[in-house]
Amino acid sequence: MSTTFWIIIAGAIATYLTRVGGHLVLSRFDTIHPRVEAGLNAVPAAVLTTLVAPAALGAGPAEWAALIVAGLVSLRGGLMSMFLAGAVVLVLARQFVG
Amino acid sequence: MLFGAIAVDNGFSVFEAFLMSAAVFGGASQMVGIELFGHHVAPWLIVLSIFAVNFRHVLYSASIGRSLAHWSGPKQAIAYFLLTDPQYAFAESEAQSGRKVGFVWYMGAALTVYVSWNALTLAGAIAGQLIPDTSALGIDFLLPIYFLGLVMDFRKRPLWLPIVVVSAIASIVAYKVVGSPWHVSLGAVAGVALAVILPPSHSGIGVDPEHLP
Numbered sequence: 001m002s003t004t005f006w007i008i009i010a011g012a013i014a015t016y017l018t019r020v021g022g023h024l025v026l027s028r029f030d031t032i033h034p035r036v037e038a039g040l041n042a043v044p045a046a047v048l049t050t051l052v053a054p055a056a057l058g059a060g061p062a063e064w065a066a067l068i069v070a071g072l073v074s075l076r077g078g079l080m081s082m083f084l085a086g087a088v089v090l091v092l093a094r095q096f097v098g
Numbered sequence: 099m100l101f102g103a104i105a106v107d108n109g110f111s112v113f114e115a116f117l118m119s120a121a122v123f124g125g126a127s128q129m130v131g132i133e134l135f136g137h138h139v140a141p142w143l144i145v146l147s148i149f150a151v152n153f154r155h156v157l158y159s160a161s162i163g164r165s166l167a168h169w170s171g172p173k174q175a176i177a178y179f180l181l182t183d184p185q186y187a188f189a190e191s192e193a194q195s196g197r198k199v200g201f202v203w204y205m206g207a208a209l210t211v212y213v214s215w216n217a218l219t220l221a222g223a224i225a226g227q228l229i230p231d232t233s234a235l236g237i238d239f240l241l242p243i244y245f246l247g248l249v250m251d252f253r254k255r256p257l258w259l260p261i262v263v264v265s266a267i268a269s270i271v272a273y274k275v276v277g278s279p280w281h282v283s284l285g286a287v288a289g290v291a292l293a294v295i296l297p298p299s300h301s302g303i304g305v306d307p308e309h310l311p
Contacts, residue, residue: 040290
């Protein structure tokens, strides 16, 4: 088998370890400390934010407009409507701004 | 689809592109992997980079594991293989709404993503370089918009705004100082650390005794 094949397999194993590892470590404890629980409850907002913030900072006016509109729509609508609103603004703004 | 096209562009065969999507199943890490592959970087470094990009799943796994613990071992083993960003957000929203996260419900959502992701990879790989300039279509910036939507989904949680602010600042600083992909894990750890350091009552824990496990 080629080197590429083994890179893919090793990458897959490494990825699975990250997906199962957090639970395996945590399940060794009988009770969860309140502070640990507080930390775990913070995970979605904390991780997902890091996938947005640097990209937003490095972007331009078109992307900022898309994020702002999508953010406002998300206050009232669901995920799909905010996503479509953001995408529409992005495509339009790129035509006119940049 | 984009991944398949870029993978072939970077010297992957169609089969290899498909295999990577099927076995790794992590969009961002696959992108980093093929990018490095195109630069002829040492194999161990590529694997380490994939691991680094995917390291955030350790947090997902620890967090959602509390809602999946009532399943049998094999079911959990399969579920964790399919634990992607959107899957984690779906499952966590479901758990937050008070419903029990069911195996069939979880697999329905996960397999939909899995099958379409792999089908699109295959289509992209076969189409290869036929895809025109993607910038005008805005494809490159759709993911951040999508992730913003997921962030907003959790805005009802205690400490949401402080966590978002801290994670945003920390990830930006880490992005500038340490570089990608470590900004994801470092920024996330900063936000989680804030919730850990503040008194648990700020996170709504201990206020209602029934909330404790």
